[in-house]
Amino acid sequence: MRKVTIDPITRLEGHGKIEIFLNDKGDVDKAYLQIPELRGFEKFCEGRAAEEMPRITTMICGVCPTAHHMAATKALDDLFKVEPTSTAKKIRELMYNAFQAEDHILHFFFLGGPDFVVGPTAPAAERNVLGVIAKAGLEAGGKVIEVRKRLRNIMRAIAGKPVMPTCGLPGGVSKAVTEEEREQFIETGEYAVDFCKFALGLFDDIVLKNKDYVDLVTGDVYKHRTYYMGMVDENNKVNFYDGKIRVVDPNGKEFAKFRPQEYLDHVSEHVEPWSYVKFCYLKKVGWKGFVDGEDSGIYRVAPLARLNASDGMATPLAQEAHDKMYEILGGKPVHNTLAFHWARLVEALYASERVLELARDPELTSPDIVNLPTETPKEGIGVVEAPRGTLFHHYQTDENGVLTKVNLIVATGNNAAPIWMSVEKAAKSLIHKGEVSDGILNMIEMAFRAYDPCHACATHSLPGRMPLEVSVYDSKGGLIRKLKRGE
Amino acid sequence: MAKPKVAFYWCASCGGCEETVVDLNEDILKVADAVDIVLWPVALDFKRKDIEALGDGEIAVSFINGSVRLEEQEEMVKLLRQKSGLVVAFGACAHLGGIPGLGNFTNREEIFNRAYKETPSVENPEGVVPQEKTDIGVGELTLPEFYDTVKTLAQTIPVDYYLPGCPPPPNLIMDAVMAILKGELPEKGSVLAPAKALCDVCPRAETKPDKLSIAEIKRPWQIKIDPEQCFLAQGLICMGPATRSGCGETCIKANMPCRGCFGPVEGVVDQGAKALSMIASILGLDGEDKMSDDDVKKLIEGIADPAGTVYRFSLASSLLGRKRMKQGV
Numbered sequence: 001m002r003k004v005t006i007d008p009i010t011r012l013e014g015h016g017k018i019e020i021f022l023n024d025k026g027d028v029d030k031a032y033l034q035i036p037e038l039r040g041f042e043k044f045c046e047g048r049a050a051e052e053m054p055r056i057t058t059m060i061c062g063v064c065p066t067a068h069h070m071a072a073t074k075a076l077d078d079l080f081k082v083e084p085t086s087t088a089k090k091i092r093e094l095m096y097n098a099f100q101a102e103d104h105i106l107h108f109f110f111l112g113g114p115d116f117v118v119g120p121t122a123p124a125a126e127r128n129v130l131g132v133i134a135k136a137g138l139e140a141g142g143k144v145i146e147v148r149k150r151l152r153n154i155m156r157a158i159a160g161k162p163v164m165p166t167c168g169l170p171g172g173v174s175k176a177v178t179e180e181e182r183e184q185f186i187e188t189g190e191y192a193v194d195f196c197k198f199a200l201g202l203f204d205d206i207v208l209k210n211k212d213y214v215d216l217v218t219g220d221v222y223k224h225r226t227y228y229m230g231m232v233d234e235n236n237k238v239n240f241y242d243g244k245i246r247v248v249d250p251n252g253k254e255f256a257k258f259r260p261q262e263y264l265d266h267v268s269e270h271v272e273p274w275s276y277v278k279f280c281y282l283k284k285v286g287w288k289g290f291v292d293g294e295d296s297g298i299y300r301v302a303p304l305a306r307l308n309a310s311d312g313m314a315t316p317l318a319q320e321a322h323d324k325m326y327e328i329l330g331g332k333p334v335h336n337t338l339a340f341h342w343a344r345l346v347e348a349l350y351a352s353e354r355v356l357e358l359a360r361d362p363e364l365t366s367p368d369i370v371n372l373p374t375e376t377p378k379e380g381i382g383v384v385e386a387p388r389g390t391l392f393h394h395y396q397t398d399e400n401g402v403l404t405k406v407n408l409i410v411a412t413g414n415n416a417a418p419i420w421m422s423v424e425k426a427a428k429s430l431i432h433k434g435e436v437s438d439g440i441l442n443m444i445e446m447a448f449r450a451y452d453p454c455h456a457c458a459t460h461s462l463p464g465r466m467p468l469e470v471s472v473y474d475s476k477g478g479l480i481r482k483l484k485r486g487e
Numbered sequence: 488m489a490k491p492k493v494a495f496y497w498c499a500s501c502g503g504c505e506e507t508v509v510d511l512n513e514d515i516l517k518v519a520d521a522v523d524i525v526l527w528p529v530a531l532d533f534k535r536k537d538i539e540a541l542g543d544g545e546i547a548v549s550f551i552n553g554s555v556r557l558e559e560q561e562e563m564v565k566l567l568r569q570k571s572g573l574v575v576a577f578g579a580c581a582h583l584g585g586i587p588g589l590g591n592f593t594n595r596e597e598i599f600n601r602a603y604k605e606t607p608s609v610e611n612p613e614g615v616v617p618q619e620k621t622d623i624g625v626g627e628l629t630l631p632e633f634y635d636t637v638k639t640l641a642q643t644i645p646v647d648y649y650l651p652g653c654p655p656p657p658n659l660i661m662d663a664v665m666a667i668l669k670g671e672l673p674e675k676g677s678v679l680a681p682a683k684a685l686c687d688v689c690p691r692a693e694t695k696p697d698k699l700s701i702a703e704i705k706r707p708w709q710i711k712i713d714p715e716q717c718f719l720a721q722g723l724i725c726m727g728p729a730t731r732s733g734c735g736e737t738c739i740k741a742n743m744p745c746r747g748c749f750g751p752v753e754g755v756v757d758q759g760a761k762a763l764s765m766i767a768s769i770l771g772l773d774g775e776d777k778m779s780d781d782d783v784k785k786l787i788e789g790i791a792d793p794a795g796t797v798y799r800f801s802l803a804s805s806l807l808g809r810k811r812m813k814q815g816v
Contacts, residue, residue, distance in 0.1 A: 021625040030625050038617075038633060039499055039556070040598035042606060044589040049791035051708050055746060056799075059586035062503020062654065080708065149512065160741030163503045163510070163654050164748075167741050170708045174742040268610045271603045274621040274628040278602070278609065287610065373708055394607070401706070402791050407606045 018444075020427050026434030028427045033420035033448070038276040045406040050079055050377060050397050054168040057393065060410065065164050066099040066155065067386035067411070070241070071393040073168025078261070079380025079395055080170040080373035087366040088172035093241040094185065094358040095158045095167070096384070100240050101192050101351035102151035103387040104303070104344045107452050108199060109144045115446055116207045116341065120216065120439075136202055147195045150188040154355070157181050172370030179365050189356030193317065196349035200321055203345055208328070218329065221429045222337040222447055224292040225250040226418055227282055227299035230306030231385045232257075237314040238306050238350065240385040246309045247282065250294055252333040256284070260383035263392055267409060268297075270417075279417040280409060290421050298421070301389025301414040302451060303343035308333035315357070318350035337422050340450040377401045386411040388452055415451050422447040491547035491668070494526035494538070495577075496567060498560040499587050499637070500553030504578040507654035514661055521668055522547075526567075541570045548573040548667055550650070554580040554587045554803060555643045558632040568644040575663065575679075579653040579748045581640040582678075583758075584803020586653070589795065591802050591809030594635045639804045649678045653748035653800065656735050680733035682753040685745055688732045691717045700772035704789030707743070718744040719769065724796055729755070729762035748800045757806045759797035766790070766797075 023029040041060055048056060054072040058065035070092065077084055084092070109132055117132045132140075152162040158177065159165030167173045177185075207213045216222070232246045233239040247256040247266070258266055269278040270287045281287045281297030288296040299305070307326075313319040325342050326332055358364060382393045389411035396405040412419075426447035430440045497504065508515065525546060526538060538546075549571040555561055568574055579585040590598065603609060603616045621628045640646050650663055663679045666672050673679075686692065695717040705722035712718075718725035718739075726747035727739075734749050751758035771778055771786050778786075790796060798805055 019626075019628060030623070032623070032628055034628060034630065038598070038602065039587045040590045040593065040602065043593045043598045043601040046601075047592065047792060048589075048795045049706065051706060052746075052792070052795070052799075055743075056586055056589075059501050059503070059653065062501035062506050065501075065503065076708075145512070152510075156737075158741075160737040160743070161735075163506045165741075166738045166743045174707075174712060175714060264607055267608055269606070269608045271609065271611045271615045271617075273615050273618045274623065274630065276617050276630065276633075280608075283610075370711060372711065400791060407608060409608060 018423055020431070022431070022434060026432065028424070028431050031420075031424040031427045032274065033416075033423050034275045042406050042408055046403050048403050050380075050395055050401045050403055051076060051170065053393070053395065053403075055164075055166060057408070058164045060408070062163050064099075064103065064386055064388070064411075066096065066159070066162075067384055067391050068393075069159070069165045069168055070096050071382045071384045071386075071391045073170070073382065074242070074260075074384065075380045075382030075393040075395050076168070076170035077380070078382060079377045079397065079401075081375040081377075082171035082371050082373040084172045085366075085368045085371055087176075087363055088369050088371075089242075090358050090361060090364050091158060091173050091177055091369065092168070094355055094364065095155055095165075096241050097351040097354040097358070098151045098154040098188070098192075099162075100387055101196070101348050101355065102148055102155075104348035104351065105144065105147060105151075105195070105199065107387070108341065108344055108348070113341070115442070115449070116213055117202070120442060120446065135206070140198070140202070143195055143198070147192055150191060151355075154185055154188055157184070169370055170373050174370075176367050176369050177365050182359055182365050185359035185364075186356065189352060189359045192352035193349070193356055196345065196352050197317065200345050200349065203342065207342075217336055217338040217342075219336075221426055221443070222422065222450070223335050224300075224337065224418060224421060224425070225294075225335050226292050227255060227285070227297070228305040228308040228333055229299050229301050229390055229414065230309035231383065231390065232310050233314060235314070236311035238310045238312070238347070238385075239314070240351065242384075245383065245390060247299060248309050248333060250292070250333070250335070252308065252331075255282075260381045260392070263381065263383065263394070263409075267392070267414075269409065269413065275416075277416050278413055280414045281417065290417055290424070292418075292421065298417045299414070300418045301411060302340060302387070303347050304334060304337075304340040305389065306385060307343045307346065313346065313350045315350050315353035317353055318346055321346045321349055337447060337450045340452070344452070388412055389414045419448050419451050422451070490521065490523040492525045492541075492545060493522040494546050494549040494567060494571065495524070496526060496549060496551045496563060498551065498553030498564065498581070498640075499556040500578070500580050500585075503654045504552035504580075507578075507657060508660065511657045511660065514657070518661075518664055521664075538566060538570060543569055544572045546571040548575060550575045550577040551640055552577040552581050554584050555638045555640065556587065556590070556634055558634070560631075561643055564640065564644050573647045573667065574640075574644065575648045575650055576640040576646045577650045578655055579651060579750070579800045581646075582649045582651050582804070583750050583801040584637050584639050585748075585800050588637045588639075588800070588803030589798075590637045592794070593810065595633055598633075636809050637803045642803070647675050648672070649750075651678055651680050651731060651749040652734055656733070656737075658735075659733055678731065678750070678753070680731055680749065683732045684728055684752045685730045685732045685734065685736070685749065686727040688736070689717075689727055689739060690736055691715060691739065694720060696720055698772065699769040701766075701770050701786075702773065704770075704786065706789075706791060712742055714742045724766065724790060726758075726762055726797070726799075728765045729758055729797075746799045747797070750801055750804075758801045759794070759805050759807070762797040763793070 018033050020031045021029045054069045057068040057072045060068050155162040159167040229247045231239050231243045233243045244257050249255045268283040285297035313322045376399050377397045379396045384391050391411050392409040394407040397403050426444045430443050549567045576582045599616045701722050723744050725744035727745045730747045731749040731752050755761050
């Protein structure tokens with residue numbers, strides 16, 4: 001028996017580690033994805049004043065603090081039984097879409113994109129954001145930086161700071177938007193829409209016109225037939241900020257559609273002794289282990305899952321891009337994991353169009369930004385679509401609004417089982433006779449990078465890839481050789 | 488001359504400190520030009536043995552963020568201490584324990600029970616909880632030990648300087664890097680931020696009454712928050728008087744009161760105790776002599792979560808440190 005350890009030494013809601021066990025023939029027997037990180041928010045939030053949760057749970061993730069901020073704020077609306085003002089909803093949704101667009105764009109250019117734009121087998125030294133810029137042009141590089149800066153300025157204007165935003169209150173937001181700010185938001189929205197059209201054009205030119213890449217996306221190595229979950233509006237269109245949660249089965253048929261308050265009827269979590277992360281599954285199908293198909297409760301979330309679980313996009317350009325994607329990939333649902341990258345760009349375009357729509361709404365600058373609660377708090381649930389999937393916050397309080405129980409299901413928890421399955425499948429398909437080359441490593445890495453499982457790794461891996469270290473051991477635990485990406 | 492070697496490392500943190508480094512924008516290139524980054528797990532390949540191979544003190548400065556909760560974090564920061572001339576605790580978690588430090592209100596057993604057995608979405612009839620070692624038939628899987636208590640960096644290794652904030656703002660990061668490069672550093676142990684309290688530089692300072700008196704504590708959802716008036720004058724708890732300045736007043740500009748992420752002002756050890764005495768001194772100051780004990784009690788009870796408010800970011804570094812553990816736990 002040989003053991004291969006892939007230690008990314010970077011974040012996956014903390015830090016992730018892949019262990020691959022080879023059999024005597026050198027083929028993969030089993031693979032494990034471990035998350036060796038836990039901080040205990042569910043416990044230590046007990047005793048806190050509920051209204052502080054938007055300012056505490058942001059620290060779960062400094063890359064997507066806005067998602068936690070918004071889920072917490074919506075849980076407070078529900079807890080205090082107060083409907084936000086119309087303007088407050090628009091301010092929140094605008095900020096939220098600015099965040100989604102920024103996060104998705106960054107992921108594509110810094111992390112996921114290099115594999116396609118530069119190529120999955122390109123030298124590691126080129127397979128990074130600089131490589132993308134070299135291929136797409138310097139001007140494109142400047143645009144990436146500029147669009148990120150502008151979108152983050154929207155977050156700054158509304159919520160004080162992009163890392164650890166501060167504006168959510170039950171029933172509204174803390175600060176009104178000025179006309180001057182609204183003008184800037186319109187400009188940024190226009191810029192972001194143009195940028196996303198450019199990014200999809202780039203995807204078209206570089207990926208879709210290359211048969212090898214198309215084969216890779218549509219091939220069997222990166223494919224799992226699972227259920228899909230995502231939030232939709234009243235027309236079953238994708239919505240990041242509000243709506244019902246819809247689940248489709250592996251054939252694309254609606255399996256469930258529920259209000260956030262009903263989540264416990266639908267979502268359960270499984271515990272394994274070898275990981276600090278919990279594995280989500282559909283309660284009504286049940287936990288059948290780490291397997292896909294109709295009989296297994298494993299479902300997927302995040303861009304491709306959201307598109308699969310919806311009837312399309314609520315904005316015109318994104319709807320066009322959505323239709324084109326499904327036309328090329330053969331209709332809904334698409335099970336190909338690498339299509340997450342494409343779906344991410346479609347969503348970034350939707351988020352940008354939505355920013356522009358909301359910014360053009362004159363009601364955005366109304367001073368009517370908060371409804372004060374009058375009900376006694378007891379229990380509240382808030383759900384949003386984080387960039388990496390459906391995010392649930394569930395609070396119970398005493399009558400003074402002090403938390404007695406907290407339950408958090410984070411985006412990566414929903415995807416934890418499928419990410420691991422994707423890694424295992426890629427490893428089993430690619431590693432034979434103990435051959436673990438640098439190229440194979442990147443191909444395995446691509447299986448989980450498609451999910452953008454880790455926030456920090458998505459945005460901070462400046463070279464555009466997670467650092468990997470692989471150790472190959474013989475049956476007695478002796479080190480045969482050590483491989484490091486980029487050597 | 489060889490460029491100074493610099494390391495970045497993270498412990499129990501959220502990635503926000505890395506995000507704020509990326510928010511340096513074009514300045515990050517200046518930094519990358521001036522130094523040789525030998526360790527940055529998010530951005531660069533590295534091996535622990537590369538660090539082990541360096542001479543003692545060979546790294547000019549290590550910036551370490553996050554609080555310390557896991558065995559492997561403790562091992563890594565001890566190694567970095569040995570190899571580094573200077574160690575800077577970067578951000579509120581390394582400086583004060585930060586939000587994860589609130590874990591010191593509880594312990595490992597309670598955290599595990601809640602997360603893996605008690606939450607309403609968990610289906611775990613056999614009561615499985617994560618183990619440091621699991622035999623999975625084909626081999627063994629390991630997880631790092633999870634400690635009962637969250638520690639600050641300075642409680643784990645000697646620290647030379649502190650960069651406060653959740654996260655530290657880009658301008659203070661640049662100031663600190665430039666000071667290190669030029670060798671113009673203040674006395675060891677210093678916090679690399681202004682000494683004044685946030686209250687003194689607050690854009691709302693002029694609306695703060697000379698004699699502050701809170702007749703009734705208000706929670707942020709109970710009133711429409713005035714966007715220009717001092718929060719304390721509105722009855723809202725604000726940590727501004729007990730918190731160091733330098734943050735750029737970002738929360739206040741978003742019309743939300745301070746929660747203290749920059750830690751205590753110069754010369755104060757326990758930020759929470761300082762804040763509590765500040766609050767006590769202004770509660771019901773007008774008409775204090777006419778108040779009954781019940782009135783006073785009611786007024787104080789207006790603070791929903793006193794410990795979690797005044798020690799929001801600093802519990803681990805406080806004189807309290809943590810909630811007392813039961814015997815044998």
